[in-house]
Amino acid sequence: MNPKQLVGEKATTYIKDGMIVGLGTGSTAYFAIMKIGELVKNGLSIKGVPTSKATEELAISLNIPLLAIEDVVKIDVTIDGADEFDANKNLTKGGGAALLREKIIASVTDFYVIIADAAKGSQFLGSFAVPVEVTAFGKEITIAQLKALGCIPKLRYKEGELLLTDNQNYIVDCKFEKIENPAQLSAQMNALPGVVENGLFAGMANVIISEDGKGSTITID
Numbered sequence: 001m002n003p004k005q006l007v008g009e010k011a012t013t014y015i016k017d018g019m020i021v022g023l024g025t026g027s028t029a030y031f032a033i034m035k036i037g038e039l040v041k042n043g044l045s046i047k048g049v050p051t052s053k054a055t056e057e058l059a060i061s062l063n064i065p066l067l068a069i070e071d072v073v074k075i076d077v078t079i080d081g082a083d084e085f086d087a088n089k090n091l092t093k094g095g096g097a098a099l100l101r102e103k104i105i106a107s108v109t110d111f112y113v114i115i116a117d118a119a120k121g122s123q124f125l126g127s128f129a130v131p132v133e134v135t136a137f138g139k140e141i142t143i144a145q146l147k148a149l150g151c152i153p154k155l156r157y158k159e160g161e162l163l164l165t166d167n168q169n170y171i172v173d174c175k176f177e178k179i180e181n182p183a184q185l186s187a188q189m190n191a192l193p194g195v196v197e198n199g200l201f202a203g204m205a206n207v208i209i210s211e212d213g214k215g216s217t218i219t220i221d
């Protein structure tokens with residue numbers, strides 16, 4: 001089985017009848033959502049909370065009942081992907097530009113399940129550039145301020161155009177070297193006025209489900 005499908009389906013074992021479930025974004029979360037669609041079709045009663053417009057469309061196509069974000073107070077389980085994870089389950093997310101909605105949803109989640117292939121894991125974060133969502137207004141100033149924190153910043157484009165997030169903001173990918181203290185760096189970035197949110201998820205994941213390259217899952221908790 002495709003490793004993304006393997007970890008995606010395994011993650012759905014944390015879902016129980018009656019739960020409110022955060023639905024992640026990306027090619028790994030896709031397989032978890034497909035499985036949830038199958039479980040719902042077979043009688044599982046849950047309500048989903050999508051982390052992006054793309055995921056919302058997928059969930060609707062699978063007839064997964066959804067909650068409007070304004071009706072969400074607490075989420076039982078969220079299943080989402082990651083671009084990188086370290087030895088302390090800190091994450092870099094936002095490769096799919098959904099980091100703001102993903103972090104808001106993670107922040108009210110009781111049990112946050114991350115699914116990611118083993119190649120995304122290392123002792124320290126820093127291989128993957130940290131995506132940072134910034135306002136359009138003053139983006140050049142914000143980019144200079146991010147650079148002063150020690151990264152090489154790069155405004156993200158898609159198909160030749162500046163990428164606009166679901167929230168009508170831009171993404172700056174910030175390439176740092178070894179990130180030894182993700183919580184501190186996250187706070188420094190979020191202290192900049194033009195930063196809406198950053199893709200470092202420090203101390204949020206309860207469990208990471210990965211695979212061993214031989215068809216078995218590895219659970220890091």
Ligand SMILES: O=C(CO)[C@H](O)[C@H](O)COP(=O)(O)O
Nearest residue numbers: 026027028081094095096098
């Ligand atoms: O953070 C994300 C989207 O904003 C994704 O979870 C992350 O980019 C991983 O995606 P994939 O499973 O496709 O590798």
